[in-house]
Amino acid sequence: xxxxxxxxxxxxxxxxxRTRSLSSASMDxxxxxxxxxxxxxxxxEIGVGTGRIALPxxxxxxxxxxxxxxxxxxxxxxHNAGGRLPFPLVAADASSLPFADDSFAxxxxxxxxxxxxxxxxxxxxxxxxxxxxxxxVIDIGRETKGPFRDLLAQFAAAANIPETHRGINDAGExxxxxxxxxxxxxxxxxIEEVRRAGYDKTIEALEAGTxxxxxxxxxAARHRAGAHTRRWAEARYGxxxxxxxxRLEIALRTYRLSGF
Numbered sequence: 001x002x003x004x005x006x007x008x009x010x011x012x013x014x015x016x017x018r019t020r021s022l023s024s025a026s027m028d029x030x031x032x033x034x035x036x037x038x039x040x041x042x043x044x045e046i047g048v049g050t051g052r053i054a055l056p057x058x059x060x061x062x063x064x065x066x067x068x069x070x071x072x073x074x075x076x077x078x079h080n081a082g083g084r085l086p087f088p089l090v091a092a093d094a095s096s097l098p099f100a101d102d103s104f105a106x107x108x109x110x111x112x113x114x115x116x117x118x119x120x121x122x123x124x125x126x127x128x129x130x131x132x133x134x135x136x137v138i139d140i141g142r143e144t145k146g147p148f149r150d151l152l153a154q155f156a157a158a159a160n161i162p163e164t165h166r167g168i169n170d171a172g173e174x175x176x177x178x179x180x181x182x183x184x185x186x187x188x189x190x191i192e193e194v195r196r197a198g199y200d201k202t203i204e205a206l207e208a209g210t211x212x213x214x215x216x217x218x219x220a221a222r223h224r225a226g227a228h229t230r231r232w233a234e235a236r237y238g239x240x241x242x243x244x245x246x247r248l249e250i251a252l253r254t255y256r257l258s259g260f
Contacts, residue, residue, distance in 0.1 A: 009049065012212070013072040017050050017080070019210055020111075022193065022250070029191050030250060031056045037135040037187065037254045038062050038106040044129065046094045046122070047112030051077035051086070057108075058087055065104070067092055094122040099129045106135040110252075113174070114141035114165040115212065120177055127181045133259035136183060139252050140168055146246030147237065148202060152213070154232045155206045159217040159225035171253065183255035191250040200240040203229050 009016065022030065034057060041063035045054045048066030050073055058064045064087040068074050074089045092098050094109070095118040107126045113119045126136055156163040168174055175185050206214055207226030214222060233240055 008069045009212070010070050010072050011209075011215070013050070013070070013076050015210065016073065016076070017052065019205075021052065026191050026193055026250065027056065030252070031060060033189050033252060034108060034137050035060050035062055037137050038108060039135075041106060042104050043106040043108055044097075044099070044104045044126075046107065046109040046126070047115075048077065048089065049073045051080050053108065053110055055081060055086060063087070065090070067094070067097070069093060094118075095125060096121075097125040097129050101128055102131040103129045104134065105131055106137065108137045110137075110139045111141050113138065114167040114169055116167040119167045123174075123177055123181060127178075127183060127257060130257055132257055134257050136178070136255040136257070137252060138174065138255065139250060140171060140174055141165065147199070147244045148197070148246050150236075151199070151202050151229055151233060152206065152211075155203070155225045155229045156213070158228035159214070159221045161214065161216040161221075163213070165213060171251065174253070178255050182258040184258075185253060186256045187252075187254040189252045191252075193248040193250075194245055195248055196243050196245055198241060198243050199233050199237055200230075203233065203240070 034053070038057065040061060042065055043057070043062050044065045044067060046067050048054050048068050051066070054064045054066050055077070066074065066077065066087060067090045069091065071091055074091070077089065078085055090098060094112070094116055107130050109126070113122065116122050130136060153163055203226055205211065206229065207222045209215055209222060217225065230240060
């Protein structure tokens, strides 16, 4: 898999909503926070996917436009919307947006920039298509803390794949890049969920290729890495049918463009 290309989520469409959903409590916090900064729009969401964020934003009164590389994901969005097109959808790459300058009042990009090698170019494009004084609402990627990180590290080493994503993984680097583009960080919000998972189920998901970071390994490599990770986890944690708690962090950062 070429790490120079943006990652396309076609293969995840059948399980994306089940594995990437947030709790209703987290969504009840998240959507008003985004709506406060995006306002009534129009708001462009990069990586709109199956609409897990854009659909409730549209329902709340924010006029949305969605962009994604994956046609199957956007078809699932239409299905999730009851079979009708809820707002304009565009198939394109974030590093080359097919919109005129100053087309949007705001832009939203959640859990996507870590998948885009040309993330700096994507930021330039966001700044170009959002109007002066408009808002960019960004979360570079969901951060998980706890045994999952250790299991992933073991799996990645055994599969000979990177443990980090192909795009940006550091919020400070994001702040600096947007500062150079004239966007000022104005708000940060962190939403945390405490979840429970099983060691065995986590390893099964890594082996099955549920997480995009594992897609760099073929099926045989994932099976070998899964066997290694099971042996390591049993020695470290004991019986793998035990469950563990982990924290899932959603970290929204809102940037305001210069008004001039």
